[in-house]
Amino acid sequence: MSTDFLIAVEGNRTAALKKKIIHYYIANGDATIADLCKEMDLSIPTVTKLVGELLEEEYILDFGKQETSGGRKPNIYGLNPESGYFIGVDVRRDSINIAAVDFKGKFISVEDEVPFTLENTPAALENLCIIIDEFIGSLKVSRDKILSVGINITGRVNPISGYSYSFFYFEEKPLSLIIEERLKLKVYIENDTRAMAYGEYMKGAVKGEKNLIFVNISWGLGVGIILDGKLYYGKSGFSGEFGHFCLYDNEIICHCGKKGCLETEASGSALHRMLIERYKEGSSTILADKINSGAEITLNDLIDAIQKEDVLSIEILEHIGTNLGKAIAGLMNIFNPELVILGGGLSLTDEYIRLPIKSAVRKYSLNLVNQDTEIKISKLGDHAGVLGACLLSRGKILGMI
Structure with missing residues (x-):
């Protein structure tokens, strides 16, 4: 072939x-x-x-x-589904989702929550390459039929130049080229939220809409924008940094180094901080034992507490949803999208997050705008990013993107 x-x-x-x-x-x-x-x-x-x-x-x-x-x-x-295969890698804060799809975009293998710690170190990059290499080796297809690999990374990523400026920015060479040389395969890198938006657009909640905003509510906060059926990148590939709107007069330092970012009041990290603060002030939570022991509380722990109807976690999530809804109302007023999709880890709480967001959107957006915009929960859920990575790598090698 x-x-x-x-x-x-x-x-x-x-x-x-x-x-x-x-x-x-x-x-x-x-x-x-x-x-x-x-x-x-x-x-x-x-x-x-x-x-x-x-x-x-x-x-x-x-x-x-x-x-x-x-x-x-x-x-x-x-x-022909067997004419070639594409690998997708969704790098998270404390794990990796990795998958392979056939030429038609159907999963042939998926591994969820492979242990991994995202750190800005050469050792973490090498570990990432080992995980990808071992996954490819486990597939029941020959390596020469792998046409490309797509890797999602949080933060500022320029997919055209192949550089990531938030993680693994060690050398003059683009990150995509460094990993290509290590894997001996064509590699594309992409911002994680944009990949999730593309996955939903191609195989998820989108039903013919061409103008949409995907909100990634995870440990951080970002948006993927699709306009007239095409991903919007911005001049340098840095579009979608929604979490770094400076909206609050607070003294909380965001991981970007600035204060007052939306992410400090409307994200998984904000939920984590508020939960611990409220517990130390005397509120009760089913996560008390983990807090007292000093164990790490992950995003999955927070989601699990909400799904188990932990009153404190739900109360804080509603507050976060209201904050987020106000900001989404602003995006809707600007873009007038057909659809807003809520994705990322906290979207797995379903109506607990959607209802306060919808309520705030109705209150703070223009009536004529919100009447024409539907708000949905991600259909692909935890697989939006990894499927998006697979399909983007296919689209890029075929010149579709």
Whole structure:
């Protein structure tokens, strides 16, 4: 199977047309040559030749004749799921989700919460590479069929240059190239929230909407923005730093080094801080034993407490939801999106977080704006990031993004 056209230089018309055919199948599913001709505005002989080459290269399959009410029955063609595979790596604060999808974007293997500590050290980077390498080695597909690897990292990431400025910024070389040399595979890096937004757009809660905002409510806070069906990156790839709106006159230092950030009052880290403060002031919580012992309290611990109806945790979450809803109302007034998706760890608390956000949005956004915007919980849940990483790596190597 040839992969030359996937990495063909710009200006190669045949390669570009082949990619366009694959894009069509990804977006629309199986189709006839006539369907492709109409979409691409090309002649039947030209499309037939391109489809024939893609069949030889095993990127598409011939599924035989289509059932019709009469006349000549056309052949149906579609993507070959075994023509190539893509790896997605969703790096979190204290674990990694890693997965592989086939060429059609279906999971073939997923490993959740692989132990990992995100630190800005060469040792942590090496550990990340080892985890990815071992996962690829565990797959029941040959390594030469892995077409690319997508890695999500929190913070400021420039996916075009391949640099991460929040983690693993040790050398002059781009992080993507450093990992490529280590894995001997094509590597793309991406901001974690943007990848989650793309996963939801392609396979999750989006049902035809083209303008949406994905809010990642995890330990930190970020947004992924899709405008007219395309991810919005900004000039340097740093769009979506929602958590660093300076909205509060407080003395709490955000991890970015500044004070008063939205993240200090509306995130998993804010929930963690407020819970411990309230407990020390005399409130009760089912997490008391962990607090007293000095054990680390993770985001999963906080989510579990809420799901077990810990009154203090729920009360603080409602407060955080109100703070967040006010800020989301501002985004809605600016972007007028069709859809707002609540994702990330705290979205797993479902209505506990959605209801205070919706209430604040109704109160603080313009009526004509919020009437046209639906607010949903992420459909992909904990897999939004890792699926988004897989699909983004596919989209980038195919020139879709």
